[in-house]
Amino acid sequence: MLPSEQDLRHIVLDLRQMKSFAQDPLVIERADGVWYWDTEGHKILDCLSGIFVANVGHNNRRIIEALKAQLDRLAFAPPLHATNLPALELAKLVAEVTPGDLDTVKLLSGGSEATEAAMKLARQYHRQTGNPAKYKVIARYLGYHGATMGALGATGTPARKTVFEPALEGFLHVPPPTCYRCPYGLTYSSCNLLCAHMFEQVIEGEGASTISAIILEPIGNTGGIITPPDEYLPIIRDACDRHNVLLIFDEIITGFGRTGNMFAAQTFGVTPDILCMGKGMSGGYAPLAALAYCDRVADAFWGEEGTEFAHGHTYGGNPISATAGLMSIREILDRNLCQRALEMGACLREELKRIEALGVVGEIRGKGLLLGIEFVQDPATRQQFDNRFGVAVGNRALRKGVLLRYDPHWLAFAPPLIIEREQLVHAVDLLGESILEELKERGR
Ligand SMILES: Cc1ncc(COP(=O)(O)O)c(C=O)c1O
Structure with a gap:
């Protein structure tokens, strides 16, 4: 069961307005490999290693x-x-x-x-x-x-x-x-x-x-x-x-x-x-x-x-x-995870070409399994969106089941280094859907 607003009055998250968090709280219950489960039974693909932490994955015995x-x-x-x-x-x-x-x-x-x-x-x-x-x-x-x-x-x-x-x-x-x-x-x-x-x-x-x-x-x-x-x-x-x-x-x-x-x-x-x-x-x-x-x-x-x-x-x-x-x-x-970061990073870059094709990607940058995407309204002019496009997309992606780092103008992938190709493909699928939905809502 989700905590009530009263329960959430006792706790403060990092850099989060607790009143809005209380309207749609997320409580993580357990994790395994590259996955989190919340208390409602939703499965979330961890493409952020928690917050750049779980490099070797969760529940490593x-x-x-x-x-x-x-x-x-x-x-x-x-x-x-x-x-x-x-x-x-x-x-x-x-x-x-x-x-x-x-x-x-x-x-x-x-x-x-x-x-x-x-x-x-x-x-x-x-x-x-x-x-x-x-x-x-x-x-x-x-x-x-x-x-x-x-x-x-x-x-x-x-x-x-x-x-x-x-x-x-x-x-x-x-x-x-x-x-x-x-x-x-x-x-x-x-x-x-x-x-x-x-x-x-x-x-x-x-x-x-x-x-x-x-x-x-x-x-x-x-x-x-x-x-x-x-x-x-x-x-x-x-x-x-x-x-x-x-x-x-x-x-x-x-x-x-x-x-x-x-x-x-x-x-x-x-x-x-x-x-x-x-x-x-x-x-x-x-x-x-x-x-x-x-x-x-x-x-x-x-x-x-x-x-x-x-x-x-x-x-x-x-x-x-x-x-x-x-x-x-x-x-x-x-487990040679440095090499794996290079291989899976290359794989993620390849997959992200599908996102580039959506016409709102200014630049993809980073090294290994630390990749950022800068969003723009129009790649030709590099003009930024004026109303927190990255945050809206990141929130949608999280609701669909993939955790990313996101900001008004960019988002980032930093998954556990043990992630596999199919999981990256799945994450990019969900990101693509989130971008398309957000663009539709904005009348594009
Ligand atoms: C680059 C960098 N330096 C320092 C810190 C501070 O680390 P901590 O939150 O563990 O105190 C962070 C945290 O996000 C960070 O990203």
């Missing part, structure tokens, strides 16, 4: 059995005084699967904790290496780095931050590489990647001695799976190296096989100094996130009393979450 065994052995260890075996093993495995020398791992519980910790680590690093004035962070408009105050400072999406402003001091923003709608009115590649070079302009304009870090998502979710040209990240890496600015990748969405490699850093061939991970790290079997950082940074924290990273969270590195992470990453490795 190997992970669940390992978690049960760990619960029987040790549920919590004292985080100030000791580590524990799953945490040690997980940190070692993360060091192995991350690129370059990102060999030191701070385990945390959520993505916002990871981005906050990364920016704090950068400040403390510079302070301990003779550059105490380096504190500012350059981020991007349309970026999202989490809900807590520091993470919000780096966030560049007004809908997520304006109501909480003033934000913390010391955050600067530049436009992201939205080539389809270049903010400078330029065209790739004659633009010479102005948007990438803009980071260095800001570093120099502010004074390099004040800039601690650049933080960005290698592929931006908010704004519609903003996918940079290949040259973009190397240009930013180079500017960071020349100005002693730490490069932080927020891979909370792009990590753990999503883009066809364990991390988007490997997909684009650029290694950050600090890599933030979360979401898919545990596959959703427990709250888990982390930072992995390079030896140069780690060395500044190894030695004298008082130089340790002055940061911690009670649940960071707890043995249950660590076991979920360990088993999830092993699933990705053992």
Whole structure:
């Protein structure tokens, strides 16, 4: 039975108006593989991995059995005084699967904790290496780095931050590489990647001695799976190296096989100094996130009393979450799910040609099994719909039984990496029906 409005008065969903949710509530009861079932018995194809989390799929028995065994052995260890075996093993495995020398791992519980910790680590690093004035962070408009105050400072999406402003001091923003709608009115590649070079302009304009870090998502979710040209990240890496600015990748969405490699850093061939991970790290079997950082940074924290990273969270590195992470990453490795993301991503792109034929697709972009579709009224003019077309289509698709990420002008697919071709075909069928129905309702 669905909860009453009275029942729903006790609970608050993320970023949702609860009054309208209460009129058509969705309560998930169970999940298996790529499917959810709600309490009314409806089956929903999970093409969003919950929210970029269930990369290895739902109800994975190997992970669940390992978690049960760990619960029987040790549920919590004292985080100030000791580590524990799953945490040690997980940190070692993360060091192995991350690129370059990102060999030191701070385990945390959520993505916002990871981005906050990364920016704090950068400040403390510079302070301990003779550059105490380096504190500012350059981020991007349309970026999202989490809900807590520091993470919000780096966030560049007004809908997520304006109501909480003033934000913390010391955050600067530049436009992201939205080539389809270049903010400078330029065209790739004659633009010479102005948007990438803009980071260095800001570093120099502010004074390099004040800039601690650049933080960005290698592929931006908010704004519609903003996918940079290949040259973009190397240009930013180079500017960071020349100005002693730490490069932080927020891979909370792009990590753990999503883009066809364990991390988007490997997909684009650029290694950050600090890599933030979360979401898919545990596959959703427990709250888990982390930072992995390079030896140069780690060395500044190894030695004298008082130089340790002055940061911690009670649940960071707890043995249950660590076991979920360990088993999830092993699933990705053992079942070669990175390769699978590439194959199924190619398959999804092929299927999406049917959607392109409907005349409202401006661009399809992304890597692996992270694909976004930008909607336009007319591909020739690139004019956007003025009344939340993407939201209307996404809502219809959900009612038909496929969960997608959707916004006024775009929607995205990010299914579990175990998804099969027939399931993708089914999802695209339902999406196509939803678009046609919405167009009909709008008189087209
Ligand atoms: C790119 C990115 N960074 C950070 C976060 C914050 O993660 P969390 O919600 O786990 O705090 C999110 C969450 O959606 C995200 O998408």
